[in-house]
Amino acid sequence: MKRVGKINETYFSSLIIFSSLLLFFLISSAAWASPKPDLVVSYLARSHASVVVDQPFTIKCYVKNQGNAPSPPSVLGIRTGGSTRYHRFNVGTLRPGQQSPLFEITGYRFHSPGRFTITAVADLDRTVRESNESNNIRQMNITVNNPSKPDLAIYSITPSTKYPEVGKYYNVSVCVENKTGGAMAPASKLLFKIGGESSPKIFSIPALAPGQKYSVSRRVRANHPTRITITAKIDPNNKIKELREDNNVKTYYLSFVEKNLPDLTILSVKAPHTHRHLSQLFKIEVTVKNIGRAPSGNYYLRLDRPCDVPPLVACGVPPSKKVYLSSLAPGRTSTYTFSFRYRWSLGDKVLKIKVDPDNKIRESNEHNNTKTFVIHLK
Numbered sequence: 356m357k358r359v360g361k362i363n364e365t366y367f368s369s370l371i372i373f374s375s376l377l378l379f380f381l382i383s384s385a386a387w388a389s390p391k392p393d394l395v396v397s398y399l400a401r402s403h404a405s406v407v408v409d410q411p412f413t414i415k416c417y418v419k420n421q422g423n424a425p426s427p428p429s430v431l432g433i434r435t436g437g438s439t440r441y442h443r444f445n446v447g448t449l450r451p452g453q454q455s456p457l458f459e460i461t462g463y464r465f466h467s468p469g470r471f472t473i474t475a476v477a478d479l480d481r482t483v484r485e486s487n488e489s490n491n492i493r494q495m496n497i498t499v500n501n502p503s504k505p506d507l508a509i510y511s512i513t514p515s516t517k518y519p520e521v522g523k524y525y526n527v528s529v530c531v532e533n534k535t536g537g538a539m540a541p542a543s544k545l546l547f548k549i550g551g552e553s554s555p556k557i558f559s560i561p562a563l564a565p566g567q568k569y570s571v572s573r574r575v576r577a578n579h580p581t582r583i584t585i586t587a588k589i590d591p592n593n594k595i596k597e598l599r600e601d602n603n604v605k606t607y608y609l610s611f612v613e614k615n616l617p618d619l620t621i622l623s624v625k626a627p628h629t630h631r632h633l634s635q636l637f638k639i640e641v642t643v644k645n646i647g648r649a650p651s652g653n654y655y656l657r658l659d660r661p662c663d664v665p666p667l668v669a670c671g672v673p674p675s676k677k678v679y680l681s682s683l684a685p686g687r688t689s690t691y692t693f694s695f696r697y698r699w700s701l702g703d704k705v706l707k708i709k710v711d712p713d714n715k716i717r718e719s720n721e722h723n724n725t726k727t728f729v730i731h732l733k
Contacts, residue, residue: 391486393422394429394446394477396493397454401473407502408468408536414460418477420449422486431458432479436471436497441479465499466536472496501565505533505540506598507589509605510568514575518648520614521577527609528572529587533563537598540564548586549575560589577611580719584608612719618647619654619710619718621726622688630731633701637730639693643710645683647719652682654716658693659707665699677712701732 397419403412416433420426426449432441444458465471477491485491510532519525529547533540540563548555558571577583585607593600612618622644631637639658645651657677662670676693683689697704706728714721 390424390451391422392420392424392426392449392451392483393486393490394426394449394483395419395421395490396431396475396477397421399473399475399493399495401495401497406465406497406499408499409464409466410502411462411464414463414473416444416458416475418446418449418455418458420451420453423451425450426483426485429477429483430479431455432476433458433460434474434476435460435463436465436473441476443479446477465497468499468501470496470498501538502536502598503538504596504598505563505565506537506602507540507543507563507595508532508534508599508602509587509589512585512587512605512607514607514609519575519577519609519611521580521611524574524576526572527575527585527607528570530568530570531560531563531589532568533565534598534602535566537565541595543590543595544592545571546586546588546591547571547573548588549573550583550585555586557591575609580610580612582608582610612648615649616647616717616719617645617649617651617683617685618720618723619651619683619716620644620646620720620723621708621710624706624708624726624728626728626730629729630733631697632733634696634698637693637695637697639706639708639728639730640690641693641708642688642690643680643683644688645685648685650682650684651716654680654682654711655713656680656691657709657712659709660695661700661704663697663699697732704730704732706730 395418396416398415398417400415401412402415403410406412414433414435416431418431428448429446431444431446433444434441442460446455449455473495475493478485510530513528513530515526529545531545542562543560545558545560546555547558556573560569563569575583586604588604590603620643622642625640626638628637641656643656655677657675659673659675662673664670678691680689680691707725708728709725711718711724
């Protein structure tokens, strides 16, 4: 009897364990078989069938819940061209079989040719428990080509010196470029005009690959101090269809001066107060600069201003003040402050300031020595 009791006790223990395992299995199976959402990228496309370098296009994408239960809010991620950063879009709750609104990345562009992959991932943050976790990714391959048009431009206009002297010849170079990102440019023409030429020189430019440059040069001379305008234009007759037509022309201004001459000029005229009452002091600060290539020697600076006389009194020679200043080296400046008062006459007064007023100094430019300045008496 004791042995039978032990057998029954063992049997009942095994039965309880087996029942518990069976119940756990049934509950787990029921839970596993319960309805779940299943998010997928149902659509991934681009707005342009063919994509070229630096051409903007749009990436379009839909997310769909193809499961049998509603999906909670989630995140769609779109990664472009091997980048590690995702463009993130919030996806709202989707019913079974429901598709999201359209998600777009607009104005996207590639800056170099090649083959790239666009990757879209539904439930990017893995916050949704789905019936299938292995179907969230969709990819699209894009081949990016160089544009079918070239882009010719004037890269630079460069004189052999920035400070040409009267009577000497100098070379001026023009560099033409087919800008990177365009197509092969066929042979073309370059108009190279110096000053007011009626028949500018036309150069032949060979075919240029994207990023390739080609230079030509001309000689230029002036017999007196002057400023010459140099104009360069590639494809002057617009025979080549280009990505851009607004970068084909460039100008450069080349100033010829006499050798080793100074050039005094009024750089600025300033006053802390331009409007004053009668008897108040005016202070006019004048800055002179030697923009020539030789020392100026000592020079005069003169201020001329309208008369200030009592009413009904005739005005004679307008008052002026002339000061003698020390020599200026090339590129140096000097500042002098004139002080004066008006005691009788009101209104606007035009002041005239002139450096080297008696033309005692031989300069490379004798036409930049004077400035006017207006003050007001109230």
